[in-house]
Amino acid sequence: MKRSIILGTGSYLPKKRLTNFELSEHLDTSHEWIVERTGICARYIAAPDEFTSDMAVKASKNALEMAGVDPQDLDMIILATSTPDHTFPATATRIQAGLGNTKGFAFDQAAVCSGFIFALATADAYLKQGMATTALVIGAETMSRILDWKDRRTAVLFGDGAGAVVLGAESNTDKGIIGSFLRTDGCGYDDLYVTGGPSTTQTVGTIHMNGQEVFRHAIHKLEEAVEEILKKYSIKKEELDWLVPHQANKRIIDATAKKLGLPDEKVIHTGADQANTSAASIPLALDQAIRDGRIRKGDLILCEAFAGGFAWGSNLIRI
Numbered sequence: 288m289k290r291s292i293i294l295g296t297g298s299y300l301p302k303k304r305l306t307n308f309e310l311s312e313h314l315d316t317s318h319e320w321i322v323e324r325t326g327i328c329a330r331y332i333a334a335p336d337e338f339t340s341d342m343a344v345k346a347s348k349n350a351l352e353m354a355g356v357d358p359q360d361l362d363m364i365i366l367a368t369s370t371p372d373h374t375f376p377a378t379a380t381r382i383q384a385g386l387g388n389t390k391g392f393a394f395d396q397a398a399v400c401s402g403f404i405f406a407l408a409t410a411d412a413y414l415k416q417g418m419a420t421t422a423l424v425i426g427a428e429t430m431s432r433i434l435d436w437k438d439r440r441t442a443v444l445f446g447d448g449a450g451a452v453v454l455g456a457e458s459n460t461d462k463g464i465i466g467s468f469l470r471t472d473g474c475g476y477d478d479l480y481v482t483g484g485p486s487t488t489q490t491v492g493t494i495h496m497n498g499q500e501v502f503r504h505a506i507h508k509l510e511e512a513v514e515e516i517l518k519k520y521s522i523k524k525e526e527l528d529w530l531v532p533h534q535a536n537k538r539i540i541d542a543t544a545k546k547l548g549l550p551d552e553k554v555i556h557t558g559a560d561q562a563n564t565s566a567a568s569i570p571l572a573l574d575q576a577i578r579d580g581r582i583r584k585g586d587l588i589l590c591e592a593f594a595g596g597f598a599w600g601s602n603l604i605r606i
């Protein structure tokens with residue numbers, strides 16, 4: 288049985304860091320409110336001429352360097368994003384060109400904040416089937432471009448950035464992606480969506496969120512996402528070394544960690560500094576914790592996310 292192995296990780300954050308204090312100069316909010324309700328202190332904002340593909344290429348180059356993989360040796364690139372450069376073609380093809388890759392195939396996948404979880408599961412299936420041998424999975428977002436900066440209920444929550452993972456296929460190993468759990472429920476569509484789109488308004492639109500409803504569902508569905516995957520692969524909670532969650536809200540992360548009985552030292556938090564970077568938040572957190580030496584070879588990690596759609600899921604990985 289083949290396993291999809293993580294060969295390298297990389298990430299990129301834009302130069303501009305916007306603090307809660309700076310935000311509250313133009314918006315009826317406060318640092319105290321934002322920290323108390325979300326744990327967020329700051330976020331990074333892409334430069335006006337910086338696109339999702341630019342950030343993704345930078346994160347990917349870091350990941351390829353760590354993996355020691357030549358970009359030409361990639362035969363699959365998946366970009367998880369809700370903020371593509373253009374409606375079409377797939378932004379992943381622009382990343383492919385930016386990396387100098389002329390082989391294989393590249394496509395975008397949309398599951399909002401759960402995008403990386405879905406993309407990793409997709410890449411894993413392709414690698415196990417032998418449809419690819421070396422894959423690049425990226426989460427990259429310019430959430431700042433789909434925010435209504437006058438809406439304090441959403442403007443304070445999001446940030447920009449990119450994270451990437453290079454995967455290879457290996458046989459006879461206990462390392463790699465053990466499995467994934469994916470779910471969606473379209474009944475939650477109206478609680479979290481972007482108001483524009485090519486087939487509806489012919490505009491890009493801005494984020495609309497019923498925060499309390501989303502919060503309620505997130506707590507409940509994430510419990511399912513972590514419990515079901517552990518049950519399916521016969522892993523005990525105590526065996527987990529790290530929780531690498533999507534960084535929507537510290538209160539949601541704390542609730543999931545509590546269910547798992549994991550102390551805060553075993554949870555990777557990046558939300559205070561980076562806010563919610565949607566599909567980018569998990570690979571950003573993973574890269575940070577691998578590079579600073581917290582997550583080590585052999586560690587068992589659980590990634591989880593809840594998103595608009597609703598879409599939620601988890602990946603269980605032995606590093």
Ligand code: ACO
Pocket residue numbers: 315316317320321324325399400401439440441443479497498499501502505535536539563565593594595
């Ligand atoms: N500053 C100050 N006051 C605010 C702000 C703000 N930035 N935002 C809202 N308020 C006010 C509201 O107007 C309201 O005031 P009112 O009672 O006078 O009407 C009050 O604060 C409480 O508002 P709530 O919405 O009830 O605040 P809540 O405690 O629910 O926190 C939050 C809001 C942080 C959005 C929370 O609901 C949440 O985290 N929801 C889940 C987000 C999430 O997980 N999203 C999924 C991923 S995102 C994706 O997929 C793209």
